[in-house]
C-alpha cells in the first residue's frame with residue numbers, strides 16, 4: 127500500500143505499489159521495483175492503494191454473485207484528491223476504473239479489471255443544516271437519515287430507497303426511487319440534489335449544479351458512473367414527520383388490486399405507496415402498503431384513507447425512523463440467517479407506463495413460478511408521479527396521459543448461497559426474454575440496477591433520442607473512456 131508518507135516509505139513494504147508498468151500492463155510493487163527499471167511511479171496519496179489478493183478478491187463481485195472480475199488494484203481514498211490523482215493516472219495509462227459504493231447492483235455494474243475505487247472510505251457528513259446536508263458520496267442513506275432525524279428540528283431526505291444501506295453516490299448514479307419514502311409527492315433522489323462535487327474521467331475536480339456546468343450535472347445524475355465519479359453531494363432535507371401509519375391490504379385478483387392501487391396513489395393524506403406480488407400458487411398474492419406520515423396529536427383519518435377500497439386493511443403505526451428502517455431490518459436478518467450477500471440475485475427491473483402496467487402484470491404473473499422469485503426474493507411495484515421528475519436520467523417511458531409511471535421489480539433470489547451458474551444462466555435468459563417482450567409490447571424501459579444482459583445496441587436503443595447528448599458528454603468528460611466499464615455502454619466490460 128502507498129500512503130501520504132510517499133513512495134519512499136511505501137517501498138519498504140512487501141505489498142507496496144510504487145508504479146505501473148505500461149508495457150506489461152501491470153502494477154509494480156516495491157519488492158519488484160528494483161528489477162524493473164522502467165515504470166510510471168504512482169503519485170503520493172492520502173489513502174491507500176492495495177494490490178494484495180485479499181483486497182482484490184473482496185471487490186471481485188457484487189450483490190448479484192453472477193459476474194466475477196478481480197481488479198488489479200483497489201483504491202481506498204482518504205480524499206477527493208486521491209480519487210482525482212488515481213483517475214488522472216489511470217486515464218494516462220488506459221487503466222479501466224470502477225467506483226464501488228455498496229456494490230448492490232447485481233450484474234457487475236461496478237466491477238473492473240483495472241482499478242476499483244472503494245467509496246465507503248469517504249463517508250463524512252460535512253454539514254447538516256435546516257435545508258441541506260453536504261455529504262461524502264460513500265455515506266449510506268441510512269446514516270444520513272439517522273443524523274438528520276437527530277437534528278433539532280427533526281429532518282429527513284425527501285426520498286429514501288426501500289433499503290437504506292446504499293451509498294449516496296451509488297443511488298444518485300442510478301436514479302434512486304423512493305422505495306420507502308417519496309415518489310408520490312417527490313421525484314427521485316436525483317431530483318433533490320442541489321450540487322455535486324465530481325471527479326471527471328480526466329481527473330479534474332468539478333462542482334456542478336442546475337446553474338453551474340449543467341451539462342455535467344445532467345450527465346452524472348442517473349449517469350451510471352460514465353462521465354465522472356461523484357465524491358460529494360449537497361442533498362435537500364425536509365422536516366421529518368414524527369410517525370408513520372401503514373395500511374396493508376391483500377388481493378388475489380389483478381383488477382381490484384389495480385383499482386385500489388390507483389385510488390390510493392391519488393388520495394389526499396396518503397404519502398407513500400408500494401406493492402408486492404408473488405408468483406401464482408395457485409393464485410398470486412398482491413399486497414399494497416400505503417403510508418400516511420403525521421405529527422401527533424393530528425392522526426391520519428383512517429376512514430377517509432380507506433374509503434371505497436375492496437380489501438380489509440391491517441394497520442401498523444410506528445415512529446418514522448423505525449418505518450424508514452423496515453427493509454434494513456429484514457435484510458440484516460437475511461444477512462445473519464441466510465448468508466444474504468452470497469445468494470445469487472438475477473434481478474429484473476423495468477419502468478412501465480400506467481396505460482400498460484395492469485395488462486403487463488396479467489400476462490407476466492401466470493408465467494412465473496415460485497423459483498422465479500425465490501424464498502428470500504420479492505416482486506415489487508413502485509408508483510411514481512411523473513411531473514415531479516426533473517432530470518433527464520434515469521430513462522423512463524414516454525408520456526401516456528397519466529400522471530403516474532411504475533417500476534416493476536422481480537427481485538429473484540436463489541434458495542442457497544454460493545455460485546450457481548446454471549440458475550444464473552437460466553434467469554439471465556428469462557430476464558432477456560421478459561425485457562424484449564415488455565419493451566416491444568408494453569413500452570417498458572430498463573431501470574439499470576439489475577441483471578438484464580444488454581448489448582451496445584440495446585444501450586443505444588435505451589437512450590434513444592438522448593444517446594447523442596450522453597455520448598458527447600462521455601467524450602467530453604471521459605475522453606479516454608476509462609470510467610465504469612461494467613454496464614458495457616460505450617465499450618465491452620474490461
Ligand SMILES: Cc1cc2nc3c(=O)[nH]c(=O)nc-3n(C[C@H](O)[C@H](O)[C@H](O)COP(=O)(O)OP(=O)(O)OC[C@H]3O[C@@H](n4cnc5c(N)ncnc54)[C@H](O)[C@@H]3O)c2cc1C
Pocket residue numbers: 189224225226227228229230231232235236237245263264286287288289292293294295296297299300301302303304305306350351352354355356357457575610612
Ligand atoms: C435490498 C435492496 C433494495 C433496494 N431498493 C431500492 C429502491 O427502493 N430504490 C432504488 O432506486 N433502488 C433500490 N435498490 C437498488 C439500488 O439503488 C442500486 O443497486 C444502487 O446502485 C445501490 O447503491 P450502491 O451504493 O450499492 O451502488 P453500487 O452498486 O456500488 O454502484 C452502482 C453503480 O454506480 C457506480 N457508482 C457507485 N458509486 C459511484 C459514485 N460515487 N460516482 C459515480 N458512480 C458510482 C458503480 O460503478 C455502479 O456502476 C435496492 C437494492 C437493494 C439491494
